Amino acid sequence: MSETSPRIVIVGAGPAGIRAAAMLVEAGLHPVVIDEGQRAGGQIYRRPPAGFVRTPEQLYGSEAAKAVALHALFDRLAEEGRLTHCAASSVIALQEGRLHVLGEGGVQLVSYDRLILATGASDRVAPVPGWQSAGVYSLGAAQIALKAQGVALGQRIVLIGSGPLLTLVGAQLVKAGADVVAVLDTSSRRQQMRGLWDLAARPLVALRGLALRARLGGRYHAGVTLERIEADGKGVTAIRWHDAGGREHLTLCDTIGMGWHLRAETHLADLAGCAFIYHEQWRQWLPKTDEMGRAGNGVYLAGDGVRLLGADGAEIAGRLAAVACLADLGFPAPSTASDLRKVARLERFARGLARAFPWPTAMARALPDDAVVCRCENVTAAALRQSTDFGGSEANRVKSLSRVGMGRCQGRYCQLAAVELIAAQTGCTPGAVGRFRGQAPVRPAPIGAFLRDG
Amino acid sequence: MITAGRIVRLAEFGRAQLHFFLDGQMCSALAGDTVLTAMLASGHALRKSELGPEWRAGFCLMGACQDCWIWQDEGPRIRACSAPITEGMRLRTTEPESWP
Numbered sequence: 001m002s003e004t005s006p007r008i009v010i011v012g013a014g015p016a017g018i019r020a021a022a023m024l025v026e027a028g029l030h031p032v033v034i035d036e037g038q039r040a041g042g043q044i045y046r047r048p049p050a051g052f053v054r055t056p057e058q059l060y061g062s063e064a065a066k067a068v069a070l071h072a073l074f075d076r077l078a079e080e081g082r083l084t085h086c087a088a089s090s091v092i093a094l095q096e097g098r099l100h101v102l103g104e105g106g107v108q109l110v111s112y113d114r115l116i117l118a119t120g121a122s123d124r125v126a127p128v129p130g131w132q133s134a135g136v137y138s139l140g141a142a143q144i145a146l147k148a149q150g151v152a153l154g155q156r157i158v159l160i161g162s163g164p165l166l167t168l169v170g171a172q173l174v175k176a177g178a179d180v181v182a183v184l185d186t187s188s189r190r191q192q193m194r195g196l197w198d199l200a201a202r203p204l205v206a207l208r209g210l211a212l213r214a215r216l217g218g219r220y221h222a223g224v225t226l227e228r229i230e231a232d233g234k235g236v237t238a239i240r241w242h243d244a245g246g247r248e249h250l251t252l253c254d255t256i257g258m259g260w261h262l263r264a265e266t267h268l269a270d271l272a273g274c275a276f277i278y279h280e281q282w283r284q285w286l287p288k289t290d291e292m293g294r295a296g297n298g299v300y301l302a303g304d305g306v307r308l309l310g311a312d313g314a315e316i317a318g319r320l321a322a323v324a325c326l327a328d329l330g331f332p333a334p335s336t337a338s339d340l341r342k343v344a345r346l347e348r349f350a351r352g353l354a355r356a357f358p359w360p361t362a363m364a365r366a367l368p369d370d371a372v373v374c375r376c377e378n379v380t381a382a383a384l385r386q387s388t389d390f391g392g393s394e395a396n397r398v399k400s401l402s403r404v405g406m407g408r409c410q411g412r413y414c415q416l417a418a419v420e421l422i423a424a425q426t427g428c429t430p431g432a433v434g435r436f437r438g439q440a441p442v443r444p445a446p447i448g449a450f451l452r453d454g
Numbered sequence: 455m456i457t458a459g460r461i462v463r464l465a466e467f468g469r470a471q472l473h474f475f476l477d478g479q480m481c482s483a484l485a486g487d488t489v490l491t492a493m494l495a496s497g498h499a500l501r502k503s504e505l506g507p508e509w510r511a512g513f514c515l516m517g518a519c520q521d522c523w524i525w526q527d528e529g530p531r532i533r534a535c536s537a538p539i540t541e542g543m544r545l546r547t548t549e550p551e552s553w554p
Contacts, residue, residue, distance in 0.1 A: 036517055036536070043516055049486040049538065052466050088536075090517075122518045134499040134511035135460065141515035149491045150466035176464045234498045235460070235509060254460065265518070375513065375521065378505040408520035413513070444520055446530055 005029060006329050009099060009110060011091050011268060012118035014042020015066075015311045016303030018074045019318030020116050020325075025082045027322075027331050032110065034086040034101055040074040042120055043140060044311045047071060048148045059147055061172070062208060066311070086110075093440035094271050097298075100441070106449040114298045114325050117268050118318060121304035123259035124284070126364045126417045128160065129371035130229030131258070132378060135236035138413075139165045139259035143172065152178035154255025158239050160226055162187040162357040163261035164209060164310075170219070171212040182251050183216050184241055186260070186360045188223030195356025201348040226363065229256055260359050263416065265305050270438030272299045278431035281351060282308055283359040284416055285435045291340060292324035293317055300325050313346040364417040365424035373421065374414040376407020384418060385425050393426035395419060395434040408444055411436040459495040460511065474543040475527075483539045490515070490522055490534035493545060500524050500534055501547050525549050 008024055010017045013035035024031045033040070039047045045060065045067040056064040078085045089103035099110045123138035130136075137145075137153055139161060145153050152173060157180050159170050170183040199206045213220060223244030230238040230250075238252045264286055270276070274287040274295045286306060289295045293302045302321035303314035316339045327333040367373065369382035379402050387402035395418075398404060404418045405411030411418075419430045426433075469484040476496055483492035490512050493500055499509035501524050512522035515535045522534040527544035 038538075048466070051469060051486050053468065054465055058465075122514060122516060132503070132506060132508055132510075134509040137512065138514045138519075141513060144515040145461075145491070146464070149486075149488065150464055151491055151495075152462040152464055153494075154460055155462055178462065178464060231508065233509070235511060372506075375519070378503065408523075409518065412518050443517070444523070448530070 006113040007032070007111065008114045008116065008325060009034065009112040010116045010118060011035075011099075012042065012120055012303070012305070013037060013040035013074065013085070014118060014120050014303060014314060015045065015070060016118035016120070016305075016314035016318035016321070017042070017116070018070050019315045020118060020302055020322040021083050022073055022077060023319050023322035024326070025077055027326050027333075030083060032084045032086065032112075034089050034091055034099070034110070036088065036090050038088050040078075040085065040087070041067070041071055043144065045070055046144060046148050048150070052150065054150065063311070066315075070315075090443045091268060092443050092445050094268060095440075102441070102443065102445050102449055107445065112298075114300065114329065115272065116300045116302060116321050116325060117272070117305060118301075118303045118314070118321075119265040119268055119305040120314075121262040121264050121308060122412060123165070124261050124263035124359065124416060125161075125258055125413050126260055126360050127367055127371055127373050127414070128226050128229055128258065129368055130231055130236075131256075132372045132375050133229060133231035133236050134234065135231070135254055136229060136256045136258065139169045139257045142257035143169045146172060146176055146178070152176070152255075153257070154236075154253070155179060156181050156253040157255045157257060158182045158184065158251055158253040159257045160184045160186070160224075160239070160241075161259040162360070163259065164353060164357070165259055165261065166357075167209060167212050167216065167220075169257060171215045174215060174219075180216075180219055181253055183220045184224040184226065184239075185220065185222045185357075186224055186226065186363065187357045188244060190223075191358065192222065192356045195352040195354075198348050198352030199356060201345050201352065205349070261353065261357060262304055262308050263412070264308060265412075267410065267438040267442040269295065269299070269301055269305065271440055271442065273297060274299065274301070276435065278435075281354045283361065283430065290324075291320075291343070292336070293321035294324050294328075298328075307347075307350075309343070309346045309350050313343065313350070316342055316346070359416070361420055364420040367417070367421060373418055374404040374407060376409050376414075377403045379404040379414075381421060384421055388422055388425045393422055393428050393433055395422065395436055398422055399436055405436045410439065410442065460498045461491060461494040463495070472539065472541045474539055474541070474545060476545050477547055487539045488535055489524070489532060489537045489539050489543070489545065492539040493524070493534060497547070499547065
């Protein structure tokens, strides 16, 4: 790399970040890849620590070949010194072309000419009364525990929510020998049928999903209503729910995994000044980009952090963002026609998923007054509703009055439900309620990390 | 309360054993465990909620929710889901009497 080469920083080493890095290396550039993981791969293709022995087939099932290819590609580029990998490092702030990167040695400043954000997604969760208890996890957590640690998070597990991960995690846990006692889907079979036409855009993936569902057998229930997670001093003891026929069930368990598909991780895009739109299909705010991932001001977005297309879509989006970046820098850029066609097919499939496994709007809006909305600050639905009576419906006003979203997760796990509650209470749309402003640092950082000698 | 844990090990049994201290009691873990895995293999929760009566045991396991910050006898707090357990680590489920 010459002295005058543009400095391109990629945040995230999942499928999108790895593909973006590889595309830039191919063009003769030397990107810097900053990632929170100890090893590159991201969450869905997360690697266990060194010394673990399960095969990729055991870890990633039908996606093993894709995972292995991405890991091998990244490791090779890192070994050959064609990129710089900052592992176990969090970008906690960005300002005027410089990233504040928190790693083991404290906070370092990393400057960039172009920035590719491939920050991925986490579970989109909705509060269920009792969800603050020990033993309630996200579906992603249950999957990470199995993949990266070889453990089940409890002895009797119930999975709740809706979306592809619900079935996938259930099937993976069952296969690994965990005791999954029930898989409760809030989407009805009729609702799931409504997504079928668009899901047919990827017939093999849809069929694989049905095959995984079949493995769950009688554990799987569609169209459930979730009432309450019961707990004692030690943690979760049971879940109360109604089946599609209205019959009440009390299922004993010590662990819950919950999630309704994904929520884009957008805090850094927010700090980078990206514009956002409320996306009705995903019931969340997503950063605005062009079809290549250009967000303006030298910032590019790729993967589930901007469009929730899953790992295959993220690989393509990573390539597209890198191509856009190269083109904008005046480098010759490869053709993107075939990738853009693939994205269109993935978009149609994603529409099908959104329709078949919707966000539980009615459940979130009807949350009982005594239930906790914000797990960080233990803010109840009542406190949030009351704050709208004298503060109005604007999201950040509600945040400052009720402290919902002001905790350590910075609203990542309560914001979407909070917005539904505010919208229901004040009679406006979620889009009109607005979104919590992202604040630096986007991860907690010890004060000592900012201190410098002398 | 620290007798049997919440977590069930399903694979990767062939790793070296190591020891750490949880609220002063010696516990065992396997090399490659995160602090969260190690603690929940020995106990049912990680820490007491600061704002409610309940215990907490982590939530997202990917460093996003910040539910799993726990105390050590000495030194800074750590995020249990992402920190690896090390030999001799001294961890606690409640905050120390005096801040370091």
